[in-house]
Amino acid sequence: MKLSEALAVSVLLSVVASNAHATTYNLPENGHDNVITQFQDDVPLTRVEQNETLLDVARRFSLGQTEIVRLNPELDRWHIKKNEIVRLANKRILPDTPREGITLNIAEYRLYYYPPVQAGAAPQVISYAHGIGRQDWKTPLGKTHIVRKVKDPAWHPPESIRREHAANGDPLPAIVAPGPHNPLGAYMLHLAVPGGYLIHGTDIDKIYGIGMQITHGCVRMYPEDIEELYRSVPVGTPVHIVKQPIKVGWLDNVFYIEAHPDLEGEETTLEQRVAMALGLIQKANNQAVPEFDPEVLRRALKALDGNPVALFERAPPLPELPKGAARKIGLTEGEG
Template sequence: MLSRLPVVTRCLSLAALCAAGPVAALQLPLPPPGEDIVGQVQVIKAKYEDTFADLGVTYDLGYSEMVAANPGVDAWLPGTGAEIVLPTRFILPPGPREGIVINLAEYRLYYYPKGQDVVYTFPLGIGREGWGSPIAHTSIIAKTPNPTWTPPASIKAEHAADGDPLPNVVPAGPDNPLGPFKFTLGTPGYLIHGSNKKFGIGTRTSHGCFRMFNNNVLEMAKMVPVGTPVRIINDAYKFGISGGKVYLEAHAPLNDDGTPSVVDKHTAVINAMLKREDLANNLRVNWDEVRDVVAAEDGLPAQIGEPGEAPMVTSAPGDLLQ
C-alpha cells in the first residue's frame, strides 16, 4: 500500500513565483540528466491596458495556457493590479530531446538545438475542429522567407461560402496569413509559419498548420536547419522528476485531430505514467494530489510523489480520477 505524502500546495507564494521579468524568448537551460523540469512560474500585476493576448506576446505564452493558469480572471480586462500567473515552468515532453517536439495538448513547440544544452519553447496555434493537426514523425524539408500563399480549393470554398472570396494567390506582405516565414514539413500539406493576426496563438484556430508569433518564427528561422526532425505528439499528462520529487502537469485533453476530447482520465493518466518506465516501477504517489492536478488542468507542474519502492503502477484507487 502506498504511504500518504503530504499534499503539496498548488498556489505558491508570490516570493517563490516571481521572476526577473519578460524575456525576448523562452530559452531555458536543460536540466541535469535524470531531471525533466525547466523554467519557473512567474506572477505579475496587471496594468489597466493588459489582456492575456498582449501578455502572451510579451512572455511567449498562448491564450489557452494563460486562461488555464488563471481561472476566474477576465482574459480581456483583468483589472489594474490583478495578479496574473504566467505558466512559464514546463515538464519537458517524453521521448528524445532532439529537433522539434510539438505537443498538441499544450499548444506548444520545443526546439532542442543540436550540441547545445538549452531548449527553446514557443506557443502555437493548432488545427481547429474539422481541420485537425496531425500526430506524426516528420522533418523540416524547406524554409521560405516572405512566402506567398496559394489557398487550397477546400479553404477557398469555405471562404466563398462565408462571402469572403480569396484570390488564387496571396502575395507576401502584412495581409498574408503565413506571416513572414514558413517551414515546410515532410507531412504533405502542413507548415509551421507566422501569422497576419495578433490573436489565435495558443488556440485551435488554423486549418491544421502550426501558427507562431511572427517574432518567434523569425527567431526559429535563424536556428532551425532543413532536415531537423519534427515529432508531433498529443500528451495531456506529463510526468517528470526534479530535485528528487515527481511532478505531474495536466492539460485539457484533445482528440488526436486536435479537437476537444472526452477521455477516460483514469486510464489516460496511468498510460502517461507507464510511458515513464523509470517511474512506473519506482513511484510512491499521493493520489489525492493527482486528482487535484487532473481536475485543475492548469498546465502548472505540481508535486504528486517521489521515487520509492512501490508495486508497478497499473491503476489508481477506485474512481479517483473520474
C-alpha cells in the same frame, strides 16, 4: 479576495518583468531529469504596467491564449487593469521525445527546440507557444523534418479552403501576396508531410489565436517567435509532432505529473486519464508503481491546468565510496 490579490500578497517579491519572445531553459544537470524551470518562485507573477488584455501579457511571455486564461481563470481576458497581477507559467515537463531538433506537443500548444550544444555551454531547450489545427483540420502526428524555408511567402490557398471561405461569404483570391494580412506571416518552415503542412507566422488579424485550435492543420506562431526559430533551424532539422496531454518526469528526485485538457472533439474520462497516468508513472519508475497519495493524482487529472504537480519523492542515491573504503568498513564480499 481574488486569487490574483492573494498571490500578490503572499509572493509579492516574485513579480517578474517581461522577458519578451521565447523562453529559454537550461536542461537539468542530471541527464535523466526532464522537468525544466524558468523562475525560482513556484508561482511567478507579473504586474501589468498599463490597461491591456490578458492576451497582450501572454504574447510578451510567449504563452498561448488557452494557457494564460487557464492560469488566470478569475481575470477578464479582454480587460486587465494597470497594476493588476497576472500569474505566469513556470515549470514544464519535457515531452517524451528525443532531445533533438523540434518537438511539437499539440496537446499543450507548445513547441520545444533543442539547439546544438555549444562547446563549454550548458545544453538548453527553447520553448514557444503555437496554434494548431481545428477539430475538422487536425494537425498530423509523427516524425518529419524541415524541407524548405521561405521568407515573405505568398499563400496559395487550397481549393478546399477557398470553398470553405466562399461558403462563409469571405471569398479568397487564388494567391495572397506577402504582407501584413497574409495568414502565413513573414516566415514559413515547410514540413515533409503530405498535404503541405507548415510551421509559420500569422497575420495581424489572427495574432491572438496562438495557443488555440484555429488553423487548417498548420502550426501558427507569434511573428517574433517564428522569426527567431526561422533564423535558428536549418533545412533538415528533425521535427517530432506528438500529442501528449499527460506528461511525467523527475527533477532532483521529485516526481511530477502535468495534465492538459482534451482537444476539441476529444473526450476522456477521469478513469481513463488515471489509467494513462499510472502507465506513464510505471514506465518512468523502472516498471514499478511507487507509493503516493492517489488523491493528489486525481486532483491533478481533474484540474487539467498544465502545472506540474509533485507526486512523490524518492531517496537520493548514496554517494559512491572511494576505492578501498568498503574493505575498511567491513563491507567486502561475504561480510555484513
